[in-house]
Amino acid sequence: MxxxxxxxxxxxxxxxxxxxxxxxxxxxFSSTGFSDITIKDHKLEYNLFLPERELLEALPTLDQNGDGQISANELTDGKDTLTALVNDRLIVTGNSKVGNGALTAVKQTEKAKMPMVEIDITYDFAEPVERYMVQYNFYDGTNPDHRSFATIRMGQQSIVQVINSSNNILEMEGYHGADDGKEGQSTDDRDDQSSMITTSSSWTSQLSxxxxxxxxxxxxxxxxxxxxxxxxxxxxxxxxxxxxxxxxxxxxxxxxxxxxxxxxxxxxxxxxxxxxxxxxxxxxxxxxxxxxxxxxxxxxxxxxxxxxxxxxxxxxxxxxxxxxxxxxxxxxxxxxxxxxxxxxxxxxxxxxxxxxxxxxxxxxxxxxxxxxxxxxxxxxxxxxxxxx
Known part of the structure; x- marks a missing residue:
């Protein structure tokens, strides 16, 4: 009974x-990407890492043979499609002027123990940039819970920010340090910039x-x-x-x-x-x-x-x-x-x-x-x- x-x-x-x-x-189930951003005098270098399955959800046409995976050849053949996707989903401005991203490399890699597709993009601006803004929209049309960990490097300094659907805009000061090949910058100027970067990633903000x-x-x-x-x-x-x-x-x-x-x-x-x-x-x-x-x-x-x-x-x-x-x-x-x-x-x-x-x-x-x-x-x- x-x-x-x-x-x-x-x-x-x-x-x-x-x-x-x-x-x-x-x-x-894991929905995490990464954004490695390097800020220079008149250039922003963006190394974007996306999970393969989420990239396929955003661009199903990449899978030309329909096997549910992305091969190196398919990435090469789909470079124009990827360029259009990046320019649509990733908006970068320098001094309020929209930059046009140029893909420098696309490859399969591994990050955080997960298969990823790395897309390297360069944004060139005609003049030194005082303020950059990045708007990240790669969660649209894929996983609304997707987030990207952005590591922002300015010279020898770096900070980490979390990008998600409710916090998808990054604003960053331009960097004009000695790393960009500028001669004659005073030690006081470099110290001021380092202080600014350190303050933006203070222990209280990291704790929070x-x-x-x-x-x-x-x-x-x-x-x-x-x-x-x-x-x-x-x-x-x-x-x-x-x-x-x-x-x-x-x-x-x-x-x-x-x-x-x-x-x-x-x-x-x-x-x-x-x-x-x-x-x-x-x-x-x-x-x-x-x-x-x-x-x-x-x-x-x-x-x-x-x-x-x-x-x-x-x-x-x-x-x-x-x-x-x-x-x-x-x-x-x-x-x-x-x-x-x-x-x-x-x-x-x-x-x-x-x-x-x-x-x-x-x-x-x-x-x-x-x-x-x-x-x-x-x-x-x-x-x-x-x-x-």
């Missing part, structure tokens, strides 16, 4: 899952920027959040067990976040993303079928899966950290923890409130909720394995 009840609840949950989420359930990035990443990562929900369901009514499991998850992802962001350990997102989905399936399966769980064993498994999720968190930082990394790492991890606590502050009281009702105290609640968690994890697992 009990087995039939479990099977019935799982089937009902399956129907509810496809009715509510079929065709719409998506997680934060990377903390916000961490919060947004956990909130936009439905898979991370669902794993947390699975842990909460595993804890039952025990607040102490819940605290231990969440702490184990935090310890795990903090370890690999640091190791991966520092390039001391790494895994390709093509491996990490299916493993994250598998972690959701596993915790849901445990909730459904393990009657007497060993807390120490479950904590060890949670630490292990937390380490997997840590690689997923660190994916967003790859290629953006250079020089001083302590503050960005601390800030990003702080943002992840704040975002995680904010979610718990909403979900836990709701679950406790639900358990006041008779239905929520019955096995149907546990089997139904855990089944939905597991089905969504399975959906993402299959989706990510198919797209590898």
């Amino acid at each position: 009990r087995i039939r009840m479990q099977a019935g609840v799982v089937l009902a949950s399956l129907w509810m899952f496809f009715a509510l989420f079929g065709g719409t359930a998506q997680a934060h 920027e990377y903390t916000k990035m961490g919060m947004e990443h956990i909130w936009s990562g439905a898979d991370h959040l669902l794993f947390l929900v699975g842990l909460i369901l595993a804890a039952g009514t025990s607040g102490w067990t819940m605290l231990k499991l969440i702490s184990a998850f935090t310890v795990g992802h903090s370890i690999t976040l640091v190791l991966s962001a520092l390039d001391l350990a790494s895994l390709s997102p093509l491996i990490v993303e299916p493993l994250i989905a598998l972690s959701i399936v596993f915790v849901a399966f445990e909730n459904l079928y393990r009657k007497n769980s060993n807390d120490n064993k479950r904590m060890a498994v949670t630490v292990m899966f937390g380490m997997v999720h840590g690689f997923g968190f660190a994916e967003i930082l790859h290629g953006t950290l250079s020089g001083h990394v302590a503050l960005p790492l601390f800030s990003f991890n702080l943002g992840v923890e704040i975002g995680q606590l904010a979610v718990l502050a909403i979900v836990v009281p709701l679950l406790l409130l639900c358990r006041r009702f008779k239905l929520a105290r019955s096995p149907i609640w546990k089997y139904g909720a855990s089944s939905i968690v597991g089905l969504m994890g399975m959906y993402w697992l299959i989706e990510r394995l198919v797209t590898i």
